[in-house]
Amino acid sequence: MKSNWLNTNTFHHSEFKEIELLVKKKEKKNLTISLCLPTLNEEKTIAKEIIIMKSELMTRFPLIDEIVVVDSGSSDNTLDIAQSYGAEIYEASNILPHLKESTGKGENLWKALYITKGDIIIYLDADIKNIHHRFAYALLGPLLLNDKIKYTKAFYDRPISTDQQKIRATGGGRVTELIIRPLFSLFFPELTQIIQPLSGEYAGFRDLFEKIPFPIGYGVETSMILDIYEKWGIDVMAQVDLDRRVHRNQDTKALGRMSFVILKTFLNRIEGLEKIKLNTDLFNEMIQYKQTSGEYQADIYKIKDHERPPMITVPEYCEKFNRHL
Amino acid sequence: MNTRMDAILKKLPSFVDQIKSIKEVIISNIVLIGQTPAPTFHEEARTEIFLERLSDAQADYCSTDDYNNPIGIILGKSGGAKPPIFVVAHMDTFFNADLGHNYVIRKNSITGPGILDNSLGIGVLASMPIILRKLKLAFESDIVLAGVTQSIGTGNLQGIRRLLNTWDDPIRGAVIIEGADLGRLSYYSEGIIRGEITCNVSVPEDGEHRYKHNAILILNEVIDEILAMELPQRPRARVIIGKFNGGFKHGVIALNARLGFEIQSNSDDMVKRMYHEMMDIVEGIGHEHRVDLKLNIISNLYPATLKYKHPLVKSTVAIMKRLGLKPASHSSESELSVFLTQNIPAVTLGITDGKNVHVEQATMKIDPMFTGIAQIIGTIMAIDSGVCDEK
Numbered sequence: 001m002k003s004n005w006l007n008t009n010t011f012h013h014s015e016f017k018e019i020e021l022l023v024k025k026k027e028k029k030n031l032t033i034s035l036c037l038p039t040l041n042e043e044k045t046i047a048k049e050i051i052i053m054k055s056e057l058m059t060r061f062p063l064i065d066e067i068v069v070v071d072s073g074s075s076d077n078t079l080d081i082a083q084s085y086g087a088e089i090y091e092a093s094n095i096l097p098h099l100k101e102s103t104g105k106g107e108n109l110w111k112a113l114y115i116t117k118g119d120i121i122i123y124l125d126a127d128i129k130n131i132h133h134r135f136a137y138a139l140l141g142p143l144l145l146n147d148k149i150k151y152t153k154a155f156y157d158r159p160i161s162t163d164q165q166k167i168r169a170t171g172g173g174r175v176t177e178l179i180i181r182p183l184f185s186l187f188f189p190e191l192t193q194i195i196q197p198l199s200g201e202y203a204g205f206r207d208l209f210e211k212i213p214f215p216i217g218y219g220v221e222t223s224m225i226l227d228i229y230e231k232w233g234i235d236v237m238a239q240v241d242l243d244r245r246v247h248r249n250q251d252t253k254a255l256g257r258m259s260f261v262i263l264k265t266f267l268n269r270i271e272g273l274e275k276i277k278l279n280t281d282l283f284n285e286m287i288q289y290k291q292t293s294g295e296y297q298a299d300i301y302k303i304k305d306h307e308r309p310p311m312i313t314v315p316e317y318c319e320k321f322n323r324h325l
Numbered sequence: 326m327n328t329r330m331d332a333i334l335k336k337l338p339s340f341v342d343q344i345k346s347i348k349e350v351i352i353s354n355i356v357l358i359g360q361t362p363a364p365t366f367h368e369e370a371r372t373e374i375f376l377e378r379l380s381d382a383q384a385d386y387c388s389t390d391d392y393n394n395p396i397g398i399i400l401g402k403s404g405g406a407k408p409p410i411f412v413v414a415h416m417d418t419f420f421n422a423d424l425g426h427n428y429v430i431r432k433n434s435i436t437g438p439g440i441l442d443n444s445l446g447i448g449v450l451a452s453m454p455i456i457l458r459k460l461k462l463a464f465e466s467d468i469v470l471a472g473v474t475q476s477i478g479t480g481n482l483q484g485i486r487r488l489l490n491t492w493d494d495p496i497r498g499a500v501i502i503e504g505a506d507l508g509r510l511s512y513y514s515e516g517i518i519r520g521e522i523t524c525n526v527s528v529p530e531d532g533e534h535r536y537k538h539n540a541i542l543i544l545n546e547v548i549d550e551i552l553a554m555e556l557p558q559r560p561r562a563r564v565i566i567g568k569f570n571g572g573f574k575h576g577v578i579a580l581n582a583r584l585g586f587e588i589q590s591n592s593d594d595m596v597k598r599m600y601h602e603m604m605d606i607v608e609g610i611g612h613e614h615r616v617d618l619k620l621n622i623i624s625n626l627y628p629a630t631l632k633y634k635h636p637l638v639k640s641t642v643a644i645m646k647r648l649g650l651k652p653a654s655h656s657s658e659s660e661l662s663v664f665l666t667q668n669i670p671a672v673t674l675g676i677t678d679g680k681n682v683h684v685e686q687a688t689m690k691i692d693p694m695f696t697g698i699a700q701i702i703g704t705i706m707a708i709d710s711g712v713c714d715e716k
Contacts, residue, residue, distance in 0.1 A: 047430035048356060055353035060381070077432070084432050085349070129427035130360065246427055 006193040009142075009149070009238040013134040016141030016240075019061045025144040032065045034118030035136060038108035040072040042126040043081055049124065049131045050085040056133035063137060068116050069126075070095070070108040078126075090115055096316060102306050105200075106220030110308040113209055114317050121209060125200030129246040139203040142238040150208045150236040151228055153194060154201035156245040173198075179259045180222065183266055187275055188226070190234055197225055198262075201242070208232070210312040210323070217304050218258045219265030226269045253288055257301050260286040264305060329710040330640055333703055334647045340460055340699040341648070347452075347459055351698070352430065352691070354378050354451045359437065359444025362422040365480040369393065371416055375451055375472050382454040384470065392474065392487040399454055399468040401709075409467040410708050411499035411671075412453065412701070413485065413660050414446035415476035419683060436688040441504035441679045445689055447472055449502060449676060449698055456698060464709040466497050473660060478519075481624030485660045489667055498637060498713035499671035500704050501660045504689060505682055507697045509675035510645065510652040512638045513630035514662030515561075515589045516596040518622055522547055522584040522607055524571075525617040538616050540582035541571045547584065547618070550606045554599065560592035562599060589658075591628050626658055629665035636712040637670045637704075644703035648696050670713040674701055 016022060026033065035053055039046060050067055057063040069082045069089045079089045093101055095111040109123055120143055122136050135154065142149040176198050184191040191197070198221050212227040214220055228237060250258075270276050286301040311317050318324060344351070358378060363371035372395045380387045384397035395416070401407060418439035420426070428437035428444075437444075449456075450470050457463075473484035489496075503509070524540040524547075548566060556562045564586055571582025588599045604620055611618030631638050633654075645652045657673045664671035676697035679689040 043431065044429045047432070048428065051349045051430060052353045052356065055349035059347070059350055081432050129425075132357070246425070 003190045003193065003234060005190065005234050005237075009235070010195075010241070011138070011142055011238060012241045013138035013141075013243065016138050016145075017134070019057070019063060019137050022137060022140055022144050023061050023063050026063060026140075029144070031119045031144075032117055033063060033120045033122065033140065034112075034116035035064050035067045035122045035124065036109065036112040036116060037067070037069045037082075037087070037124055037126045038072070038105050038112070039069055039074060039078050039082070039126045040105075041074045041076045041078060043074070043076040043078045045127050045129060045131070046078050047081050047085050049126060049128060050082060050087045052131055052133055053136055054086060057136055063140065064122070065118060066116065068112060070112045070115070072103045072105070072108055088115075096314070100306075102216045102304065102308075104216035104304055105218070106214045107216040107308065109220060110214035110216070110311060113206065113311045114314070114320070119206055120203060121206060122203040123201065128201075130244060135201055135242055135245075136203075138240045138242055139201060142240065143203060143205070146238070148235060149238045150232065151204035152202060152238045152240055153196070153225075154199045154242045154245075155195035155239050156199070156242040175255050175259050175262065179262055183263075187270055188229065191225060191229060193234075194225065194237070194239055196239075197221060199245075201245075206321075208236070210317070210321075211310050213310055214308045215261075215265050216306050216308060218261040219305075222262050223265050223269060223307075226266070230273065253299075256288060257286050260301070261303055261305070264303065327710075330643070330707060330712070333706045333710065334643060337644060337647050337699055337703050340702060341695045343459055344456055344698050344702075345695040347455060348691070348695070350455055351449065351452045351694075352435070354382075355435065355440075355445055355448025356428050356430065358448050358451060359440055360426045360428055362420065362424070362426050363417050363439075364419075364421055365417040365475055365477045367422060368416045368474045371447070372472065372474065375416065375447060378451040379454070379470065382451060383458075384454045390488055390491065392484060392491075394474055394484045394488050395472045396488075397454070397470040399457065399464070399470070401464045401467040403465040405467070407466040407709075408495040408497040409469045410464070410497050410705055411469045411471055411664075411669075412450060412502065412705065413471045413473055413499060414450045414502045415443050415484070415660065416447060416472045416474050417477050417480060418442065418444070419477060420685070424685065433691045434688050435691065436686055438685045438687065440687045440689050441677075441682045442687070443504055445504035445676055445694070446502040449694075449701070456702065460702065462702070462706070464705070466709050468705065476660065479623050481519075482626075482660060482663055485663045489663060489669075496664075496669045498708035499660075499664045499669055500701055500708070501657075501664070501671060501673040502701055503659070503673060503675050505677065505679045506653075506675045507677050507693045508645065508650045508653050509673065510638070510641055510654050511657030511659075511661055511673035512633070512635070512641075512654065512671075513591075513656055514626060514628060514658055514665060515591050515656045516593045516628035517624075517626045517658050518588045518596055518600050519624045520586060520588075520620055520622045522586065522618065522620050524582050526580045527617065528580065537578060538614055539578045540616070541579040543610060543614055543616055543618065544569070544571070544582045544584050546610055547606060550610070551586070551603060554602055556599075557595070560590055560595050562588075562590035562592070562595045564588050564599065564603070589656075591630075591656075593627055596625075596628075626662045627666050629662050631665065631670060631672075635670065637672060637708065640707040640712045641672050641674070641700075641704050644700050644707065648700055648703070650696065650700065670708075672704065674704065676701070
């Protein structure tokens with residue numbers, strides 16, 4: 001691995017704290033910016049994200065032009081709360097409703113391309129407990145200040161919030177270290193420089209997002225990196241240290257299911273790139289086991305491995321945004 | 326009421342919706358500051374972010390005094406001819422820094438440690454320059470926005486004491502803001518002595534006795550004797566047993582125990598008399614059992630009061646009623662007493678309603694907050710109109 005990307009394209013959020021400068025750059029370049037929050041039952045955290053972003057990056061500094069929530073069918077009060085604090089809310093199933101219905105985070109991100117207006121789109125997970133406006137402005141910094149950078153990704157310390165509200169000093173990032181980094185090391189050593197490839201906070205230009213496919217589920221972050229890397233190379237990417245992100249803990253079984261989806265996405269991608277040849281079809285079910293009354297029972301998780309094509313191939317999108325293939 | 330006060334009362338109801346229109350800014354300040362832990366004596370991180378937010382809000386001066394109290398000043402029109410008005414909220418909380426301070430915001434509530442005591446107060450204080458600009462208000466006096474450190478418990482109000490001791494010039498009046506409850510109007514402080522009684526049972530050099538003294542049972546005797554003290558109806562007086570801890574585990578005799586108490590009375594003589602009586606109890610029981618039993622004072626306050634007929638109190642009552650609030654007066658042993666003992670007219674006001682004030686899941690209501698802020702602004706306007714200047 002010869003790349004010096006880690007040194008040249010890694011930033012700290014404090015480098016972009018002059019928000020006024022970012023606003024000037026945005027205005028000079030005549031850009032609009034959308035913030036998208038994909039949700040599924042996030043009533044405990046959604047309000048805080050909207051309030052802080054709206055207060056700091058819309059009311060005080062006109063950096064963001066719209067906040068859009070795209071929901072996968074929450075059964076709690078996520079949408080009601082989001083609307084009460086002034087976000088535009090959408091149910092993913094009502095966007096491009098004639099398409100075959102799918103649910104998942106990737107689906108929400110993909111459909112957000114159709115309903116947002118911005119030249120730049122920031123995607124933030126909606127479960128961030130210690131949200132701060134740096135999560136948005138720091139991801140925008142490299143995009144606005146460096147003409148070569150088209151996509152930015154967050155990394156951070158990952159304390160885990162437990163039920164007792166105590167913060168553990170270490171933890172998190174297990175899927176990255178056990179699955180992604182070994183795979184990147186095997187096939188794309190240059191990409192190991194991305195500290196947290198699975199982080200759910202990233203931003204980029206619409207021109208870029210509209211040209212890549214979006215898996216509807218957990219695989220979206222992995223595929224996004226691989227697709228951007230293959231199409232435009234690592235130098236259009238940058239990563240930004242956001243210091244600290246407190247998130248929900250996930251149990252090992254949930255991480256196992258996430259790993260399954262990521263592995264499958266990854267294998268499909270590298271087969272498509274002719275880096276490997278699989279001589280068998282991959283199964284679509286993650287089989288885990290649970291013990292009930294002294295007996296082991298299979299707990300089968302059916303994977304939604306549907307993938308949305310690049311948005312620029314959708315006629316309604318091309319018409320709305322005056323795009324041509 | 327004078328005509329200036331009438332004009333203030335007339336404007337007040339319209340303030341509520343105007344303040345509500347910038348709710349995101351106010352809530353952001355409450356959350357961003359409140360999520361920064363600030364246990365008493367360790368308020369540095371919160372002080373830093375408070376000053377940052379105050380500076381972002383374009384207060385004219387932002388700094389700390391030599392005791393690390395963060396202070397912002399909004400300059401008045403009189404160029405210093407009128408003494409300043411203080412608006413004060415305490416920075417510290419009861420909660421340790423290792424506790425997650427991440428707040429949960431819902432449609433009409435915010436939940437988390439210290440939200441009502443006193444993240445809400447501090448967040449509103451930091452928002453004050455923005456709120457006043459929104460309301461297009463300017464004052465004759467400078468408005469001093471002071472977040473004061475080392476207020477709670479063993480902090481013993483050191484932050485405000487130091488600030489006022491080093492502030493050489495006259496002060497026109499003060500409003501102390503606390504998170505809860507809306508409708509609270511405090512204009513008098515009782516005299517208090519806050520202290521701890523500790524009991525330590527020493528282990529003999531030749532090993533432990535099977536039936537040695539139990540520190541918890543000894544403190545229990547102390548409590549029994551305190552409860553048997555004869556207290557008068559007038560002046561009002563009471564002893565509150567507020568904290569107790571001791572021992573190691575279920576099957577081991579407790580070798581140490583600690584009791585936290587507060588003597589409260591509207592008569593300083595009564596506070597002292599009760600204190601001496603408790604000292605006698607402690608010395609007597611300690612001597613009798615030959616254990617290390619001590620009474621230590623953590624803090625004390627002199628009783629101080631504004632009369633109900635004081636123009637500041639009357640004006641504040643009128644302001645609260647104009648906003649549909651029912652004033653509920655009770656004693657406040659906080660920054661208020663330090664102002665009053667220095668003959669500076671002051672009141673303490675609560676901002677909103679809530680529940681579970683002193684537990685991790687403390688919850689404040691959002692909607693009443695805008696009325697609570699309007700009453701604070703109204704009270705500052707009243708002071709600026711001269712109600713505290715009357716002799």
